Amino acid sequence: MKMNGCQRVSAETTGCGDCEPGLNARVPVMLAAVLAVAACGSGSDAPQSITTVSWGGSYGRAVNEGANIPFTEETGIRIEVEDYNGGLAQIRAQVDIGEIHWDVVDLEIADAVRGCDEGLLEPIDLASLPPGADGTPAEEDFVDDGRTECGVGNLYWSTVYAYNADNIPGEKPATMADFFDLEKFPGRRGMRRVPKVNLEFALIADGVPLDQVYATMDTPAGLDRAFAKLETIKDEVIWWEAGAQPPQMLADGEVTMTTAYNGRIFNAQVLEDQPFVIVWDGQLLDVGQVGIVAGTPRLEAALQYLAFATSAESMVRIARRISYSPMRKSGMGLVTTHVVAGVEMEPHMPASPANAANALRYDWAWWVDHADELNERFSAWLAR
């Protein structure tokens, strides 16, 4: 895998006896090869460009300012940014026909693991990444959470629930149980239209201790219990799909409380002065990953970008623009204030000790196994 993209492709065209894996359309492959060779012919010293794919919105902007623009300034490699909403479908389509135009992708950890197992992502050697801000070798600098074969951890993020203080007079909700308590806090709830996170929240609210949540979900009775708890608020739930919806619904008063990505609520708080409050109790702490699409002809530049974007310095720059905290130990202490609003970031970070006191770690391995059947069951439950 050390060869550069041009050599790789031309090797495939000349000796196409065993370059088969998964390439069932020969014509596009040949076409891609011809195009790539032509591109190489025009001089490999020419300024390159790679395509990075991220989640758009306020997070996309933070990555752009924190990693993409500084990277181009330093290396001269241009970056085309594309947005997506997660999932492996587009990556798989590109790898299947062998015409790869995405190079680096910001992934959910479950997708990083599945993509790796299916050969859609390049394995990454942590040791090849630059050392931390204080000189710690990369292998020791990255936290242990979410180390995967093909993905490099970048940021902690979390799913929390939040409410609009203007719309809840008197006593405010403080625990996960309050989210499911329609008597104490009447009104509609917003939840993401997927089973993950919701099932965990239901069990936490039902009194299952945090360290027992996934063990409970591993039994049929536990799953029934989670669905039964969800059933108690089902009639009041508005289901959302995109991360930008929850803050909107809170601002409009469409819901009294809603689950949301913590960074989106934070942005509404500090940049739009919304009276939103995050309840950190029972938050589901997750990690983001960056990976490289297998077989990209721009592997060298992609690796260069990956190393840059997951450096402690880039993580800190991103974390000063949205409240997702670095996954490198050497970066954790360096996040100071928000670059625009000037507020201290630490109290808003999902992984800060105060907020993570009662946090559940997202068990991606469990979900990689059970997503298929539970998505079906969840859809069936919704439709009933």
Next chain:
Amino acid sequence: MGGGPGRRGRLRGAMRVPREQLRALGLVAPLLIFIGVTFIAALATMLMRSVHDPVVADALPETVALLRGWDGERLPAEAVYETAARELSRAGEERTIGQVAGRVNRVQGGLRSVFTRTARDLEDEAPDPAAATGTPWRDALIALDTAWADPATWHAIRTTGERFTSRNYLNAVDMDRLPDGTIARQPEERRIYLRLFWRTLLVSGAITILCLLLGYPIAHLIARAPPRRAALLLVLVLVPFWTSLLVRTTSWIVLLQTQGVINDILVAIGLVSDDGRLAMIYSMTGTLIAMTHVLLPFMVLPLYSVMRGIPPQHMSAAASLGATPLQAFLRVYWPQSLPGVGAGALLVFILSIGFYITPALVGGSDGQLISNMIAYHMQTSLNWGLAGALGGILLVGVLALYMVYDRLVGVERMGLH
């Protein structure tokens, strides 16, 4: 698109001049190639995927062959375990194990990690056949994961190992094949698709009727208006038609939501109290309202084009012969406008069967349609076989409706000119 002997005669004339025909073919060739590549080929591939799935059969060929002779109840023989261990380990090296694991996981949840982990572990600690007695490979695999002692695991390999399979179509109608080969309905909590097909049909039918009720008078008005006003009215129909679907859908959210424009007005004029604001969106109501609005132009335009061709004198003639306005409408105007009704209804119905963005945004929990599940299997679960089967059933359904329509009304009478 009028039929008749004249046209047939012209066609026969064209046959005698092959050069002209060749030129015509040359002119449409780019379109034919375009459709062939982007539509027919893609459609064929998806339908093929729904019945053909070689991943497991290619990765574990010998295991699958050996399992054909397995009784499905007791644990398979030692030879099966040995072959499976060898082929799993190879699939791990070749990085095909992830796809295999994904396939079996659809039959038996939880097997994904069993397969990927076993493949990884086998590289490190394969049993030493010389040292062991009895069933070393069976013991070794079961030691790695107890799932290998469960016949359900082997059933999953056997089922997914069929190159040509009816599994996707069975799943698409909420059925499944049991280990003993019989076909049974899915457990209650996993039955979803039939319900969604049925709901999709009902919603599409309701939207078609709503569009017809709303669109018929508008089309009539435009057809009978003086040219200048007709042009203005037509623009009013066309502007939303040209506006992005997403914009129109989100505008409905702004209008209909609890704190939205309509509720604000109702509260301001005192029709509803501030606590009693109506929930008009994120439910089936929202889907019906937004989709009817989005699809209305597809009803109005064919209706208008047919109605414009109905001479206004017919109604006067009917009146002069003593028909009441209702009789004149029912016996003179309505039959003449039927081709437009048919074309509009068919367009709206078929479009709404495949709709997915609007229900996803304003549908709430009970507003999801079958196309939302197809999109889910295409984008998230990557179960393209099942997506292909669901799409295939939808396609057959639409073709069947088209044929019924042809029987009842006659396609050549459809006002799509």
